Amino acid sequence: MAAVLRLVSPQLQAVYLGAGAPQDALQQLQRFHALRSLDLPAAACPEGQLPAFVQSLEELTLREGVSPALLSALASLPRLRLLSLTLTEALPAGHQRQLAGLRSLEELHLYFSPSQPTAFQFQPSGLTTLTRLRSVLLVAPRDSMCQPLTIGPGMSKLAALQELQVESRVERLPPDLWSCLHLTRLDLDLDHSAGLPASPVPTTGAAVLPALRELRLARCRLQGGALPPALCQLSTLSRLEVQSCGLTSSAAHAGLPEGFSRLSKLEHLSLEANALCALPPALCTLPALRHLDLSCNQLAWLPPGLYLRTLETLLLSANRLAQVPPVLTEAASLEVLDLSSNPALELSRHDVTAVLSRMPRLSLLLLGKQAALDLPLGAGITAAGMHGLEWRTPSVAALVALGQALPQLQIDFEHTAKEYEGI
Template identity: 25%
Template structure:
């Protein structure tokens, strides 16, 4: 006998697993319990009442059928039957013999077969829960699903989504009406983004501002954040196989085959169940008879139980067929959250596949709300919202205040690096002037930025930023300098091209020619106050659209990564340029387009491949050119035509291959700054004395052996750098440089220093670069005067 506890344990599935048991599996479990009870009942009846009663068949009788007496006969007056002369023990013996010999085996073993079949069906129904390769995954899935369902974050996110949807409809409707009445004078007033403005802004509403989410408890937020990580790892682990699905299909197919087998043999043997059986045993020597007529007293009940069992098996089989139909009718190896995406703002919920998809399909049979709430944890939007809340708990106003520093320009600057988002408390730093954001994947600028009335400079390094309409209006009117560093042009926020008060724009990233059309530079014409444009990229031509900035652009800096800049004709049209930098552009000559820039004052051609500068004669037409930087090239000679550039005040031509200097170089009356360092120059022409306005002269790392006395006639000289040459002595005339404050002599072949250095009243020890043993050769009073403050 089985106790009720033992019977219940056969179908004991953990309560948490009920979400993975669809209605047909639950129905099968109930049928299994009924079949189990039927088997136990029939087995109990058989153990207590199953027996046969046999009587001998007389020789003149050919069968064991009972024939009733004729009607009208008086049973009391007519004797029927015949005395057999058998005692009780012989009848008991015959009953036992005939039970084993004449009774069909199915009559005797049906209860046990029914019990075995039922147990096998019940075990196979729950086998996929208990199999070693599936149990851990299923248990982990159920645990995660339960925690996701019960998480306060899920409830808040879904409720916030419902509120957003209703508000978004209202905003969208209002936005459309507003667009009909907007004037054509300044469309940027109502279009914060260049593309589809009426749609972009409502979808970029900052969720972190919603009060229902900001009130999320910090502990709940941390728990939800940890849960996000578990869900992500579990998805990666489960989506790589479909073993659970295959196991479920296999056990269903096996049960269907088993039912076919049970029905086939049960229907065959059920017809053999009868009340009367003829028994023929060779025991005539013991009883005097060898044929007996036996009755099976369980036949009637057994027949009813067999047909009941067959009916249950048929119903069980129909459920198996329906299960197979469900398994093969729809693609269970892929699960789409299409309905969830339609009903919420979580439009980025990814579709899942394989075992993960199958488990979610099973959950849907229990309650689709589980899948909907679970979809929240698969959405990056949801995760980003949660990160915002966790970020705001961690980065308080006090903590951010500690990270504010004064930069070189004495401006209040905040640099945030590798955060999950932008803390809301940043917008409370009203005195902040420079905000640097680096490697922050989700930057959302809310309307609270309007509190930062001192904000003038913004850096977005690999930080795709989205702004609200009110925030954009503030940035459009107040932002003066913007730095954007990106990997792909898609990361450039389109709203930056409408910041009409912007004066300086820096774009650092891939802007190669095949992507030029994607940059949207044609919209730069709306940057009415833009003065400085810095492009650090891999351009092979200057975009034609830059000419639209010609009326107001004064400084253009193009720093290539070594890509050859071949097309520069567009430069001719930017006639307002005052400062031009073309660095690392693989230029071999000075571009002719530069000579058309009549307003140019400073030209920087650093780190190119320039070998000759014969075109420098054309610089005489640039009457405002004051600074020429040709450093880090391969120039071997300076042509005498350099003397025609009368307006030149600064010449930096260091890090080249110069060997000589033309005397015409020193006929430039306005020249104040010369840097000839890191060349192969062996001598300084005596014409250097003509530079009466010279204040900075550097010829470090050359092959100079002698300093001419004419050099010290440059009475305005403040900086003299002649270190790392072959100079053997310093002329006493150095004392004439009364304004000298910076002197570099280190790395030469000097034996001593002239005491006339003491006449250079502005020279201090910290700006005198010379070996200590040479400094010690100076008289004591000279050393004291140089060392004094």
Template identity: 25%
Template sequence: MNRIDAALFPTYTCLLVLCFSFAIGQPSITRNRNLEVPVYKSPQDSVRLANVNALYDKLHNDERVDLKILDSVENLRDVLREQAILRFRILYKPSPDFTPYDSLTLIRDLRKVKRVSIIGLQLKELPSILLRCDSLQSIELVNCSIRKIQKQINQLPRLTSIAILNNTYKRPLRLNKNDRITLLAIHGDHARALPRSYRKLKALETLDLSNNALVKFPNGAARNRKLKELSLQHNELTLRDKLKLHPNLEKLALQFNRIQQVPDQITRFPNLTRLSLNHNRITNVTPAIGSLKKLKHLSFYNNRLTSVPTGVYELRSLNVIDLYFNQIEAIDDRISNWDSLQILFISHNKLLKLPEKLTTLRLLEELYAYDNRLTSISDDINQLSKLRIIYVQNNCLRQIPNTLLQLDSLEEMDFSENYMTDLPETIFNYPKLRFISLMNNPWRENVRLFIDRKSKELAMYDITVRVSGPRNSFH
């Protein structure tokens, strides 16, 4: 696979962000969580793995070690990791842009404080000093023990956001009535410590229950009429349990769970506009998914699909679909149903050709089809008049169709890691061109010289042309 320098290629960086956090934006109060530690099946497993790790490190630093022995120990370490580690838990730290609670007494004017972190306290109620912070908008409780969020929060007129990170109290958290809180994030290791209901938070719009070791879908927010976003990333969900109707939910994030099948119950979220199922084990998707008529963003990044699910073809409102890292061998002509599609991610699959009806997607702006087995690009590619970005690197292409040169809208292209020897001279004449990569193709000598010359000329106009690479016979 071609590696792209993100510093030279800002759009690719945006693409990575989109793929890994597709469905729901993480609240700013929960971003600075940077340490994961393993949870072992038993103390003995922890000791065994520690001993093997120590042995591996010792052998790795020994220049005289037999490589076969080193490989054997490395394999043993990998097996033990798989067997010994149940999951990973996060050690939470306070957000750096929040004011620490213990420094509040040093602040002359508490009315200017907007964000506060309370760290490592046993709390029966929120500290009374917070009531003097008239502008307080966000509170995070990090590694505290608290049983209920009291009526005090109603005395903070601007408070809209609460994060509870690793609450050490093991019983369900109790919530008092509140008409202002719009965002609640609870992250921890104990699903039994989650509230049974969220109905008392009348204004709740975003609920983030990521990293709670949930094995069943939390239906406690089904009656929150204003709830729009629900994030359940990094749990143990399978979607096999009964789901309640969530009539108002618009965004549902289910990344990093244990989902193997998307069941008929997905219709319990009839107003979804954004659904992320990234990093699961999905092989089957119910045709009923096609009833989600408002769905605009759908992501199956890194699953086990061998074809585009039948019901997905019926989603006519899709603007973006992400099928990266699956095992899809073909996309059929029903793709023409996606007449609102703007971005198509189908890289890292097993496609031998692009679908014939691709060119009916007249709103398509970005096409990512690299790391497949494509041998050609259709001559009617010029019908995609809005296409700005096309990435088809790491395929089996032998030429660029002349019709592609008719697309004045193109800004970024990548034809690296293919089998091209010739290149149309007008490939650099796009009026909006910003980036083109031609790396690792077996160009003819005269073509190589032409590309080198053009790359120097275009550099003066901040247009990047990349061409160097080991596959070229002349390098």
């Protein structure tokens, strides 16, 4: 390794050391005074110490476990902006406060990967001195032996926090999460362990996540199969994803709160892999939707509504459609339509002349059946339910009519819309 490093320019700025790197590998880097980014196993740091020449680091990733001694040594990195740690055991009480001295820190990534059942804690109240911290990522892999993560209060006191991502089972989320004033992106994948905290009690002048633009809820618990009313107060929300959360909607159960229609800036909405039998009425009056993903539900029809007029992408794969929904004649701006994995759907010439030909901007139509062989939890058509179903393919007359009505249209029988980049 030393021979190789001698050939490298002293202006080297980024280094990745794999698990097989020599024990003295870190010391061999001392001639690279411009080093800004370092990714290495924690065991490569002798006796849990960091050499003085890495004080100029701006990005540091420590894999395979971090000792308390090494955590304390991080205080010697005054320029550090990004810190990524893999924790294999719970740190003693108070050691998280060692991070509070990293006053330049902007991004903190914590990965929990113990070799035996272990309970971890994340206490944001101990990081309030990090006035530049804008992004926090907390991840426990699905096959990890990490017990439900404890997240303490104080998230709202992280004054610069803009992005929070949690991919782990958690005991519960702190109630003050609703009060993060500068949070623009919230991503929660909780493995069905918990849901959003209780809705805040309305008070004069109090705002609920006033800057939030993107919210993703995956495998979160929804009380009563419905989204909480507090979401209707997210006036700046432009992207909402609710995936595999057990969201239900039928003639007797709305699923979405009545005030949901107040989300006038919502452009991207995904309700993939839930249990929707009918489209919630509050969704049908959204005025700015451009992308709507209703894949893997139990929908047999679509209602008319304002939501259709601005749609550019509509994903309806793996539902219970038997025909192209007639209301799509209102979707004059539609460019992408995914009808794949609807076993009972047979594209007829009537569908073409009465519906599809009246969508002049339609450029991609997906009619494949392969996606139904491996559907996610909550899909309307399960792999087991596929047994004995006879797939219906479009008639030649329908395809000829479609080609004549929309000569620019691409028809795909093999893929789903999500396999196309940018959709």
